[in-house]
Amino acid sequence: MSILIIGEHDNEFLTDSTLRTITAALSLKLPIDILLTGSGAEAVAQSNARYQGVSRVLLALNPSLNQGLTEPLADVAISLAKNYRYVMAPSSTTGKNLLPRVAAQLNVMQLSDVIEIVSHDTLRRPIYAGNAIQTVRSRDEQLVMTIRTSGFEPAERTDQDVEVESISWSERSYRSRFVSEEIVDSDRPELSSARIVVSGGRALGSKEKFDQFILPLADKLNAAIGASRVAVDSGYGPNDWQVGQTGKVVAPDLYIACGISGAIQHIAGMKDSEIIVAINKDEDAPIFQIADYGIVGDLFEVIPLLITELDKG
Amino acid sequence: MKIMVPVKRVVDYNVNVRVKSDETGVELANVKMSMNPFDETAVEEAIQQVEAGTADEVVLVSIGPSKAQETLRHGIAMGADRGILIETDDIIEPLSVAKLLQKIVYEEKPDLVITGKQAIDDDCNQTGQMLASLLNWPQATFAFKLKIEGEEAIVTREVDGGLQTVALTLPAVVTTELRLNEPRYVSLPSLMKAKKKPLDRRDIAEFEVDIHPRLEVLKTTPPARRAYGIKVKTVAELVDKLRNEARVL
Numbered sequence: 001m002s003i004l005i006i007g008e009h010d011n012e013f014l015t016d017s018t019l020r021t022i023t024a025a026l027s028l029k030l031p032i033d034i035l036l037t038g039s040g041a042e043a044v045a046q047s048n049a050r051y052q053g054v055s056r057v058l059l060a061l062n063p064s065l066n067q068g069l070t071e072p073l074a075d076v077a078i079s080l081a082k083n084y085r086y087v088m089a090p091s092s093t094t095g096k097n098l099l100p101r102v103a104a105q106l107n108v109m110q111l112s113d114v115i116e117i118v119s120h121d122t123l124r125r126p127i128y129a130g131n132a133i134q135t136v137r138s139r140d141e142q143l144v145m146t147i148r149t150s151g152f153e154p155a156e157r158t159d160q161d162v163e164v165e166s167i168s169w170s171e172r173s174y175r176s177r178f179v180s181e182e183i184v185d186s187d188r189p190e191l192s193s194a195r196i197v198v199s200g201g202r203a204l205g206s207k208e209k210f211d212q213f214i215l216p217l218a219d220k221l222n223a224a225i226g227a228s229r230v231a232v233d234s235g236y237g238p239n240d241w242q243v244g245q246t247g248k249v250v251a252p253d254l255y256i257a258c259g260i261s262g263a264i265q266h267i268a269g270m271k272d273s274e275i276i277v278a279i280n281k282d283e284d285a286p287i288f289q290i291a292d293y294g295i296v297g298d299l300f301e302v303i304p305l306l307i308t309e310l311d312k313g
Numbered sequence: 314m315k316i317m318v319p320v321k322r323v324v325d326y327n328v329n330v331r332v333k334s335d336e337t338g339v340e341l342a343n344v345k346m347s348m349n350p351f352d353e354t355a356v357e358e359a360i361q362q363v364e365a366g367t368a369d370e371v372v373l374v375s376i377g378p379s380k381a382q383e384t385l386r387h388g389i390a391m392g393a394d395r396g397i398l399i400e401t402d403d404i405i406e407p408l409s410v411a412k413l414l415q416k417i418v419y420e421e422k423p424d425l426v427i428t429g430k431q432a433i434d435d436d437c438n439q440t441g442q443m444l445a446s447l448l449n450w451p452q453a454t455f456a457f458k459l460k461i462e463g464e465e466a467i468v469t470r471e472v473d474g475g476l477q478t479v480a481l482t483l484p485a486v487v488t489t490e491l492r493l494n495e496p497r498y499v500s501l502p503s504l505m506k507a508k509k510k511p512l513d514r515r516d517i518a519e520f521e522v523d524i525h526p527r528l529e530v531l532k533t534t535p536p537a538r539r540a541y542g543i544k545v546k547t548v549a550e551l552v553d554k555l556r557n558e559a560r561v562l
Binding site: 068069070071074092093094096097098099100101102103104105107108109110111112113122126127128129130131132133134135136137138139140174175176177178179180181182183184192196221229232233238239240245246253254264265271274275276277283288289290291292293294295296302305306309310 | 324326329330331332339406407408411433434435436437438439440441442443444445446447450451452453454455457467470471472473474475476477478479480481482485490491492526527528529530531532533534535536539540541542543544545548549551552554555559561562
């Protein structure tokens with residue numbers, strides 16, 4: 001009768017979204033086990049896995065797990081999941097990819113993008129891109145859920161010892177193989193957990209202008225960078241910068257939307273931000289309806305002024 | 314090679330969805346319905362594989378009301394060969410959808426299933442993965458690029474932090490991102506022609522799948538509204554507000 005979290009790490013620390021998933025799990029008041037896989041998992045388990053509520057770290061260290069392929073990871077998770085009342089993962093691309101595969105083997109209907117755990121069997125989750133919130137009760141004996149982490153704080157570290165246990169599972173031959181990866185290594189905060197996000201939209205007009213105006217403002221604020229779907233589709237930034245219904249859902253303390261008109265699609269991904277600032281030339285742009293502070297003006301003039309003003313500190 | 318594409322009829326993405334005042338759901342009466350945009354991308358991708366010579370048949374499957382025939386006709390008008398409709402007026406959860414699709418896979422024996430990564434109504438993002446799981450097939454979700462090379466599907470996936478490319482030995486399941494392609498426009502003549510193509514209507518009961526919902530929806534409510542904000546005149550005023558009123562800097 002406990003909780004299994006499929007954890008993610010960067011070979012040194014648990015990811016911020018994993019820490020927020022721990023917080024979500026805490027409300028169930030059950031022991032939490034975290035599964036960590038991949039070559040760096042052991043170091044994370046030894047040095048950086050003491051968090052409130054976490055009783056055990058389960059290590060699966062087979063080399064087949066090192067490249068983030070779905071099939072072996074699903075096999076490990078499925079072999080463990082049978083013994084748990086709850087199986088959880090962050091709504092990261094890894095969690096979204098993996099968990100339904102686990103749920104189907106358990107014959108459980110998954111709950112995706114949980115934003116609130118109301119009771120042991122009742123949860124809240126957004127539907128229609130966040131235009132409605134469902135309160136749902138599961139009739140399954142086990143609950144499998146991905147957590148939309150923007151609504152939870154990261155878990156607190158503790159001094160308590162955490163039990164570390166290596167697990168073995170039966171590997172088989174898999175019908176998928178790793179080809180390549182292009183992961184952008186960046187010093188910037190991660191978009192889905194950053195305290196401040198600076199986002200650019202169609203009005204930037206080109207990748208050059210995006211780089212020239214959005215990047216320095218983000219640097220100034222130590223912010224993550226976001227973009228509207230149009231901006232990403234036009235190549236102003238990489239795919240994983242997209243904020244919105246079909247991209248990332250963020251809820252930073254401060255979200256600065258530059259030249260973003262505010263399509264429903266985009267708003268679905270950022271409307272839970274604490275403070276929203278909108279900079280737009282069109283005073284009727286829908287983004288102003290949800291902005292706490294709006295400034296009507298040309299972003300190519302406003303952004304440099306903003307950087308200068310911030311410099312005055 | 315045969316490609317199967319599961320498609321769902323959903324509220325059109327341009328419709329501003331409203332929650333019913335009695336909190337029993339969202340308003341669906343007299344609302345425009347369309348093919349789920351992610352599934353439309355999947356149909357387009359399958360047709361492009363036929364045009365490239367890597368596939369020779371595209372079969373669409375939908376589970377839904379009689380009106381979902383329109384959704385299938387739309388996909389056939391885009392270029393798919395035929396459609397299968399599993400008819401029901403009930404809401405079918407992704408787990409049951411995956412079980413029904415599994416049965417169609419056993420009948421049709423496709424080499425590849427391509428479907429949308431999620432439906433824009435329930436936003437579950439589960440069906441493709443569940444189907445792959447039940448079939449014990451490899452999967453590649455969130456496809457940004459797809460290439461068939463011999464016995465493999467080479468798929469570039471959109472993942473947190475960038476892109477990952479994997480090779481799946483067929484048969485396999487692939488789910489789509491919108492950036493995979495630009496679905497083609499459907500002309501009226503092609504819609505008329507699509508009416509002559511085969512569309513097989515099947516009763517959901519014949520599949521003997523337990524479709525009883527596992528999730529009970531207690532209520533559906535609108536999201537919290539944001540308080541109205543203000544427009545500031547100058548950048549100096551904005552920074553002052555952010556520092557001293559909102560205290561986020």
